[in-house]
Amino acid sequence: DQQVKQNSPSLSVQEGRISILNCDYTNSMFDYFLWYKKYPAEGPTFLISISSIKDKNEDGRFTVFLNKSAKHLSLHIVPSQPGDSAVYFCAASNYGQNFVFGPGTRLSVLP
Amino acid sequence: KAGVTQTPRYLIKTRGQQVTLSCSPISGHRSVSWYQQTPGQGLQFLFEYFSETQRNKGNFPGRFSGRQFSNSRSEMNVSTLELGDSALYLCASSFAQGGTEAFFGQGTRLTVV
Numbered sequence: 001d002q003q004v005k006q007n008s009p010s011l012s013v014q015e016g017r018i019s020i021l022n023c024d025y026t027n028s029m030f031d032y033f034l035w036y037k038k039y040p041a042e043g044p045t046f047l048i049s050i051s052s053i054k055d056k057n058e059d060g061r062f063t064v065f066l067n068k069s070a071k072h073l074s075l076h077i078v079p080s081q082p083g084d085s086a087v088y089f090c091a092a093s094n095y096g097q098n099f100v101f102g103p104g105t106r107l108s109v110l111p
Numbered sequence: 112k113a114g115v116t117q118t119p120r121y122l123i124k125t126r127g128q129q130v131t132l133s134c135s136p137i138s139g140h141r142s143v144s145w146y147q148q149t150p151g152q153g154l155q156f157l158f159e160y161f162s163e164t165q166r167n168k169g170n171f172p173g174r175f176s177g178r179q180f181s182n183s184r185s186e187m188n189v190s191t192l193e194l195g196d197s198a199l200y201l202c203a204s205s206f207a208q209g210g211t212e213a214f215f216g217q218g219t220r221l222t223v224v
Binding site for chain 1: 218
């Protein structure tokens with residue numbers, strides 16, 4: 001039973017356009033959410049996070065939106081760049097407990 | 112500041128053997144978590160150690176164990192290896208237990224033949 005779902009295994013976007021990666025969760029106890037980016041042969045790199053007390057967090061080209069009622073969050077990358085091509089993992093945590101990761105979405109940004 | 116260091120990077124073992132993986136966290140970080148990554152299951156939490164004590168444990172059999180030393184370095188051991196244990200094992204460190212931002216190492220790629 002997956003508590004964190006990323007229903008799109010892959011996504012292709014043209015350079016300069018917006019990339020939107022989606023994540024759904026089932027456990028209402030989750031109160032902290034993170035996005036990680038992973039390149040091949042490297043460990044995941046922390047990208048951006050959001051607490052359940054907020055509905056939006058922005059960091060440069062990256063914005064995460066949280067819809068608690070829908071148990072849904074999304075990562076927006078604007079504008080997308082070829083270097084953004086990677087696997088993106090959504091992770092959820094009940095603060096103080098272990099992270100639960102989604103299966104990941106492979107983003108390809110086409111030049 | 113050095114990042115999270117995992118050794119070895121690659122490992123090939125045969126079924127039935129046991130293996131020990133090592134993780135050195137970022138200096139000053141006291142929490143070390145271990146994850147297994149496989150193509151089919153994605154990233155799955157194994158366990159977390161903080162101050163030499165296991166604080167959280169994922170849903171893995173008892174063949175998977177770990178420990179943490181006083182310098183926060185951690186080891187993970189898998190006994191009686193099975194083919195399905197072939198995976199990338201990732202270690203993440205954070206300052207506090209259940210730290211909300213964890214920094215990952217490059218992982219150890221274990222192949223069981």
